[in-house]
Amino acid sequence: xxxxxxxxxxxxxxxxxxxxxxxxxxxxxxxxxxxxxxxxxxxxxxxxxxxxxxxxxxxxxxxxxxxxxxxxxxxxxxxxxxxxxxxxxxxxxxxxxxxxxxxxxxxxxxxxxxxxxxxxxxxxxxxxxxxxxxxxxxxxxxxxxxxxxxxxxxxxxxxxxxxxxxxxxxxxxxxxxxxxxxxxxxxxxxxxxxxxxxxxxxxxxxxxxxxxxxxxxxxxxxxxxxxxxxxxxxxxxxxxxxxxxxxxxxxxxxxxxxxxxxxxxxxxxxxxxxxxxxxxxxxxxxxxxxxxxxxxxxxx
Amino acid sequence: xxxxxxxxxxxxxxxxxxxxxxxxxxxxxxxxxxxxxxxxxxxxxxxxxxxxxxxxxxxxxxxxxxxxxxxxxxxxxxxxxxxxxxxxxxxxxxxxxxxxxxxxxxxxxxxxxxxxxxxxxxxxxxxxxxxxxxxxxxxxxxxxxxxxxxxxxxxxxxxxxxxxxxxxxxxxxxxxxxxxxxxxxxxxxxxxxxxxxxxxxxxxxxxxxxxxxxxxxxxxxxxxxxxxxxxxxxxxxxxxxxxxxxxxxxxxxxxxxxxxxxxxxxxxxxxxxxxxxxxxxxxxxxxxxxxxxxxxxxxxxxxxxxxxxx
Amino acid sequence: xxxxxxxxxxxxxxxxxxxxxxxxxxxxxxxxxxxxxxxxxxxxxxxxxxxxxxxxxxxxxxxxxxxxxxxxxxxxxxxxxxxxxxxxxxxxxxxxxxxxxxxxxxxxxxxxxxxxxxxxxxxxxxxxxxxxxxxxxxxxxxxxxxxxxxxxxxxxxxxxxxxxxxxxxxxxxxxxxxxxxxxxxxxxxxxxxxxxxxxxxxxxxxxxxxxxxxxxxxxxxxxxxxxxxxxxxxxxxxxxxxxxxxxxxxxxxxxxxxxxxxxxxxxxxxxxxxxx
Numbered sequence: 001x002x003x004x005x006x007x008x009x010x011x012x013x014x015x016x017x018x019x020x021x022x023x024x025x026x027x028x029x030x031x032x033x034x035x036x037x038x039x040x041x042x043x044x045x046x047x048x049x050x051x052x053x054x055x056x057x058x059x060x061x062x063x064x065x066x067x068x069x070x071x072x073x074x075x076x077x078x079x080x081x082x083x084x085x086x087x088x089x090x091x092x093x094x095x096x097x098x099x100x101x102x103x104x105x106x107x108x109x110x111x112x113x114x115x116x117x118x119x120x121x122x123x124x125x126x127x128x129x130x131x132x133x134x135x136x137x138x139x140x141x142x143x144x145x146x147x148x149x150x151x152x153x154x155x156x157x158x159x160x161x162x163x164x165x166x167x168x169x170x171x172x173x174x175x176x177x178x179x180x181x182x183x184x185x186x187x188x189x190x191x192x193x194x195x196x197x198x199x200x201x202x203x204x205x206x207x208x209x210x211x212x213x214x215x216x217x218x219x220x221x222x223x224x225x226x227x228x229x230x231x232x233x234x235x236x237x238x239x240x241x242x243x244x245x246x247x248x249x250x251x252x253x254x255x256x257x258x259x260x261x262x263x264x265x266x267x268x269x270x271x272x273x274x275x276x277x278x279x280x281x282x283x284x285x286x287x288x289x290x291x292x293x294x295x296x297x298x299x300x
Numbered sequence: 301x302x303x304x305x306x307x308x309x310x311x312x313x314x315x316x317x318x319x320x321x322x323x324x325x326x327x328x329x330x331x332x333x334x335x336x337x338x339x340x341x342x343x344x345x346x347x348x349x350x351x352x353x354x355x356x357x358x359x360x361x362x363x364x365x366x367x368x369x370x371x372x373x374x375x376x377x378x379x380x381x382x383x384x385x386x387x388x389x390x391x392x393x394x395x396x397x398x399x400x401x402x403x404x405x406x407x408x409x410x411x412x413x414x415x416x417x418x419x420x421x422x423x424x425x426x427x428x429x430x431x432x433x434x435x436x437x438x439x440x441x442x443x444x445x446x447x448x449x450x451x452x453x454x455x456x457x458x459x460x461x462x463x464x465x466x467x468x469x470x471x472x473x474x475x476x477x478x479x480x481x482x483x484x485x486x487x488x489x490x491x492x493x494x495x496x497x498x499x500x501x502x503x504x505x506x507x508x509x510x511x512x513x514x515x516x517x518x519x520x521x522x523x524x525x526x527x528x529x530x531x532x533x534x535x536x537x538x539x540x541x542x543x544x545x546x547x548x549x550x551x552x553x554x555x556x557x558x559x560x561x562x563x564x565x566x567x568x569x570x571x572x573x574x575x576x577x578x579x580x581x582x583x584x585x586x587x588x589x590x591x592x593x594x595x596x597x598x599x600x601x602x603x604x605x606x607x608x609x610x
Numbered sequence: 611x612x613x614x615x616x617x618x619x620x621x622x623x624x625x626x627x628x629x630x631x632x633x634x635x636x637x638x639x640x641x642x643x644x645x646x647x648x649x650x651x652x653x654x655x656x657x658x659x660x661x662x663x664x665x666x667x668x669x670x671x672x673x674x675x676x677x678x679x680x681x682x683x684x685x686x687x688x689x690x691x692x693x694x695x696x697x698x699x700x701x702x703x704x705x706x707x708x709x710x711x712x713x714x715x716x717x718x719x720x721x722x723x724x725x726x727x728x729x730x731x732x733x734x735x736x737x738x739x740x741x742x743x744x745x746x747x748x749x750x751x752x753x754x755x756x757x758x759x760x761x762x763x764x765x766x767x768x769x770x771x772x773x774x775x776x777x778x779x780x781x782x783x784x785x786x787x788x789x790x791x792x793x794x795x796x797x798x799x800x801x802x803x804x805x806x807x808x809x810x811x812x813x814x815x816x817x818x819x820x821x822x823x824x825x826x827x828x829x830x831x832x833x834x835x836x837x838x839x840x841x842x843x844x845x846x847x848x849x850x851x852x853x854x855x856x857x858x859x860x861x862x863x864x865x866x867x868x869x870x871x872x873x874x875x876x877x878x879x880x881x882x883x884x885x886x
Contacts, residue, residue, distance in 0.1 A: 039411040090593060099357050100592060102414055103549065106359070107589040110542055114582025121578055222581075225538055229422060232415040240412075271430070274423045281404055472748045480735070480742035480758060487722050487733045494720035497682060499708035499737035499801060508744065554724070 006141055011262035012255070013147035017216055019254020020154040021047075024209035025231030026238065026246030027161070028202040034178040034241060035198035041102055042083055042109030043206060044228030050076030050207030051219045052116045055125040065130060073207040080203025083108045084196045109224055117221030129215040150212045157205060158247060174198060233273055237280045239287025248289045252276070305478075312470070319463055323456055331459055335527055337567045338462040339520045342469045344547045344559030346516025349473055352553030353482060354509035355489025357414035360421030361544045364394050364514045366536035368521025370428055373531060376444045378434065383446040387522050394518025395511060402507045421541055429533045440532025443525050458527035465523060469516055470560070476512070477556050485509055486554075539581065546588045552598025561600050632659035635805055635836055636681070636712075641690035643676055650676045651860045653690070658805065663827065663837045665847045667871075668857035669881055674840045675717055677857070678807050681838075682714045683707040694805070709737045713803035717810045717840075719790040723783035727774075727793050730782050731765040734800030768796040771833075772826045788819035795826055805836045812843040824850060844881075848872060856880065 025043055032040045054072025057063040063071070087104040096104075130149060135142040165171040176184045177194040184191050210219065210227075230253065231246075238249020256276055257269040280288060323331055343361055350358050371393050372386035381389075405416045429438050446453045476482055487495035488505050496502055525531045543566060551562020566587070570580050595602055636658035643651040651673045658664045666674050680687050683704040692700040699707060713734070722730050741757040769775040774792045777785065782793065791811050798806050808827070812820055820843075827850060831837055841847050847854060847868065854871045856864040858880040864871060871877055 039414070087589065087593065094596075096596070097355070098410060099351070099355060100596065102357055102411065103545065103588065104592050106542070106545075107585055107592055110585030111582060111589060112585075114579070114585045118578050118582050222538065225418075226422065229415065229418055232412075233419065236412060236415070270426050271423070274419060277419065278404060281407065285407065471750075475748050475750045476744075479747045479754065480732070480739050480761065481744065481747050483725070483729060483733050484736060486724055486729075490722035490724050491720045493684070493704075494716065494722065495733065496704035497708055497714050497716075497720075498733050498797065499705050500733070501703075501705045 007262065009141055010144060011258045013144050013151070014216070014262075015255035015258030016251060017144075017147040017150040017213060017254070018257060019251035020150050020247075021209050021213040021217065021227075021250070022230045022234040022253050023238075023247035023250025024154060024157065024205055025227060026234035026250045027158070027243045028205040028209075029231055029235055030241060030243040030246045031161075031202045031205070032198050033235075034243070035174055036088075036178070036195045038088065038101055039098075039105070040083070040199075040202065041106040041228060042112065042224070043202065043231055044226065045109035045112045045224030046076050046080050046083075046203045046206035047210030047227055048219055048221065048224040049079045049112050049116065050203075051125055051127065051210045051214045052120070052221070054211045054214070055127055055219075058127065069211055072211045073204055076207025076210070077200050077203040079112065080199040080201075080206075081196060084199040088195065088199075089192065109228070113221050113224050120221055122221050124218045124220050125214070126218065127211070127214040144216075146212070146215050150216075153208065153212055154247070157208065158244065161201075161205070161243070170197070230273065233277050235287075237276060237288055239290030239292065242287070242290055242292060244293045245287055245289035248292060249287065252288065308474070312467075316463070316467055320460075323459060328455065331455065333567060333571065335455075335459055335462050337564050338466040339524045339527075340544065340547060340567055341560045341563035342466055342520040342523070343517045343544050344551065344563045345469050345473045346513040346520075347544055347548050348553060348556075348559040349476060349485070349516075350509040350513035351548060352555070352558065353477060353485040353489065354506060355486075356506060356509065357411075358417045358510075358513060359414055359541050359545065360417035360419070360424075361513070361517050362536045362538070362540040363417075363421035363424040364398065364517035365521040365524070365540060366421075366424050366428055366533070367394055367397060368518030369525035369531050369536065370521075372522050373441055373443045373525050374434060376446075377441065383526060384448075387519075390522050391515055391518055394515050398511045398514030399507075401514075402510050405510070406503050406506055418541065421536075421538075425533055425536060428536075436532070438533055440530055440534075443529050443531060445529070446526060455527065458523070462523050462527070465519060469519070470556075472512075473559075474556055481505075481508070489554075539584075542581075542584055542588075546584050546591075548598075549588060549591050550598055552601035552604075555598070555600045555604060558598050558600040562598065565599070632661055634658070635660040635695060636838065637693040638677070638681065639691050639693070641677070641680060641687050641692065643673075643680060643685075644688045649860060651680075651687075654857070654860070654862050656855050656862065656865075658836060658838050659853070660804075660836055661831070661834060662852040663831050663839055663850055665839045665841060665851035665854045665868075666857060667841055667844070667847055667854060670842065671859075672857040673860045674857055675809060678714065678809050678838075678840055681707070682712060682807060708801055708803075711802075711804035712807065713798035713801045713805070714807040715791070715794040715798050715809055715811060717813070719787070719794050721782040721785075721790055721793060721797075723781075725782055726778070727780050727782050727785070728762070728765055728769070728778040730793060731768055731797045731800050732761050734768075734797040735761040735764060737801050765796075765800050768799045769793075771799065771829055772796045773822065788815045788822075791815070791819075792822065792826060795830075799830065799835070803835060805838065806830065807838045807840070809840045810842055811839075812841060812846050820846060844872075 025047060028046070029040060029043050032038055050072040053075030054068045057068035057071045058065065083105065087108055088101065091101055091104050129146040131145045136145050165175060173189045174194050174197060176187065176189055177191045181191050231250070234250035234253055235246045237252060238247065239245030253273055253276060256272050260272050261269040319334065322334065343365060347358060347361055350356055368390050371390035372383060375381045375386040375389065376383060401420055405413055408416050484495070484500045484505050487498065487500050488502055492502050547562035547566045548559055550565055551560065552558030570583070573583065591598065597605060634657050638654060638656040641651055641654045642649065654677060666677065668674055679685060681692055683702045683706065687700050691698055694710060694712060699710065722733065739757055739761060741753045746754045766775060766778065769778055772792050772795055774789060774796065777789060777793065785793065795811070811823055815823060824846060827837060827839070839847065839851060851868055854865060854868055855862060856871060856877050863876050863880060864874050
């Protein structure tokens with residue numbers, strides 16, 4: 001029994017942490033989708049860039065962690081804002097097709113990956129676990145503290161996001177822009193700034209998620225797009241357009257992967273993501289948690 | 301309209317003729333580049349039908365490229381079959397896989413379908429990486445040299461083989477684009493609702509474009525593998541998807557020459573501008589960004605629009 | 611050969627007796643449509659007789675475009691049936707509806723912006739262009755080339771019928787509004803339809819353009835094609851329709867000849883809000 005817990009608990013923690021990474025990236029996606037119907041293919045690169053800035057601060061500038069972490073998050077947020085300014089707004093002003101917007105975000109992502117890669121020679125950007133390499137012991141069971149931190153941070157982030165969205169005026173303006181852009185403009189909401197805000201928030205969330213998970217799941221320059229794909233899959237599995245569903249979708253994927261890696265082998269774990277996707281698309285295309293936390297009036 | 305077709309054919313024959321005599325005139329390094337251009341042009345032509353004409357997004361071309369490269373290699377290596385038999389088989393495999401994937405993919409709306417295509421490419425990559433006993437895994441496999449009438453075929457042979465397939469692919473895409481089918485594809489791109497109201501079966505045409513894309517990419521893969529002599533899954537990773545996409549956007553999506561010109565530019569550019577390999581990804585991103593922002597119709601598209609207005 | 615000889619079903623001018631003798635072409639029976647909790651149409655009946663211009667009018671939001679979308683297959687009804695020439699079509703997807711002979715235009719014009727006007731109209735040939743399959747096309751067989759020329763010729767004829775043939779090579783995206791509507795009509799005609807659903811064609815047209823539209827619609831019905839005209843503009847409807855249906859808040863409140871409808875107090879009330 002004890003042995004079982006000893007094996008099972010780390011797997012659960014890894015699953016929840018990895019799942020939180022996917023889920024938070026998926027949530028960040030959904031923020032942008034809800035505000036502007038745009039699908040941001042550079043989402044994973046937001047996280048990667050945050051990790052890159054943090055790593056750079058830590059290893060090259062020798063800045064302590066408590067400073068490097070926020071620097072990384074700010075880096076990711078600024079990158080998000082830059083994406084919006086440099087490609088989204090100009091293309092939208094021109095009336096570009098959605099196809100072009102997708103490629104545009106991809107281009108920004110590739111530039112980031114290429115730039116970071118050129119500097120790091122595409123090698124891993126190693127960040128050490130925040131609290132050292134000795135796991136905590138709870139009744140002699142090893143507990144990965146990084147994983148616990150990730151889970152804790154995810155809960156805080158999601159609650160913070162919910163509070164922002166539902167209890168602040170700015171959050172209300174953001175929601176309004178997402179529901180009906182034209183009416184929002186008429187009501188005096190600066191919708192362009194709202195879209196920029198959604199990119200900023202998305203960058204912050206991705207950055208935090210990335211940096212927290214970097215000690216567990218190593219990042220290199222080209223980790224961005226695979227992460228974005230996993231985030232997307234989390235959104236599809238969870239439920240399109242629902243940020244909390246995306247988070248749950250990601251956690252589901254993370255747990256499935258961790259369980260498969262722990263009890264079978266890691267080779268199956270990555271394929272498993274695609275299997276889950278296909279199963280969900282076939283049996284429940286609207287997503288597993290699509291109704292989660294949707295207020296009553298929308299449920300019909 | 302008739303004279304335009306005749307003019308296009310004359311241009312094509314001239315270009316093919318020049319290409320045919322090239323090996324007698326230039327060094328091997330240039331022939332290598334032309335071979336690569338031919339291979340990428342075939343892929344870009346296929347992608348153009350799906351993206352440029354049908355208006356869908358495919359970021360997973362490398363999936364078919366990978367299948368097309370590995371199937372003949374494995375068939376030659378493990379079963380001893382000859383390339384000329386393995387090649388058509390691999391084209392059929394691409395067709396079959398493409399047909400199978402089209403059903404779930406077409407159930408996804410717009411953006412999700414784009415994600416689906418890259419998920420497909422990633423799945424293919426993982427599949428070929430995880431079976432080292434058959435595919436050599438991440439270490440790669442040596443592609444058995446092809447023999448014909450007892451002679452081992454060399455680079456010149458592959459050069460002409462690629463040229464022939466390029467010509468065939470070009471003609472197929474040319475006839476497709478300038479036909480009623482081409483009109484139907486563009487209708488799907490421009491306005492699905494109106495296209496359906498005019499009798500165009502949206503899913504049928506999307507599937508058709510996807511299959512053309514997949515089979516051409518598979519053929520390109522088979523040609524690539526054989527002339528390279530060595531393949532590993534890394535060749536078919538993310539960067540290839542991006543590269544072909546950039547080629548199409550630079551050349552001009554929705555034009556017939558665009559993919560060819562784009563393939564030429566993006567194959568030659570790394571060799572001209574950038575000596576250090578680690579900058580290629582950055583360069584590709586910058587080129588894509590510049591094209592999307594400032595030259596949305598690509599090189600060929602912009603030039604032909606200038607001509608039309610004068 | 612005069613253009614009216616193209617269409618073998620050319621008919622004589624109609625009067626009421628002949629009208630009543632015409633066969634049912636489109637039969638909409640007890641159609642209801644729900645969108646979530648909202649009932650857009652309730653138990654609607656409508657009949658279109660062959661060779662006529664039948665109008666569907668009603669205030670904004672009455673459900674006219676919903677009904678057109680149901681007929682053309684954009685979505686299916688919640689209740690009721692739709693039949694065309696005795697065959698059930700209510701579950702048909704839009705491209706199948708086009709294949710059996712029902713064409714349509716759109717309230718907000720949906721031209722293919724990446725093509726010229728002629729190419730737009732040529733797309734309309736799709737339901738009957740049977741020779742343009744994949745393999746014959748890529749092999750560039752003569753029958754494919756022949757068919758392409760036929761399609762091109764026919765499309766030009768349709769443009770001439772609507773009197774906009776001078777626009778053939780213009781890019782479709784840059785046309786003024788009124789001309790876009792006429793091109794859409796030409797495109798719908800190219801499908802060789804038996805019935806055209808024309809959705810609010812007069813919206814936003816100036817009087818000159820409205821005159822051209824009226825001539826175009828008359829030309830079309832004179833060639834034997836039936837028209838179901840959805841309109842908000844009473845003037846045009848009264849001038850050219852043979853039979854009028856009035857829809858209000860999802861229900862059919864009246865139908866009859868234009869004169870009868872003009873005098874119907876229910877109709878007046880629906881449009882103007884009080885009895886006159």
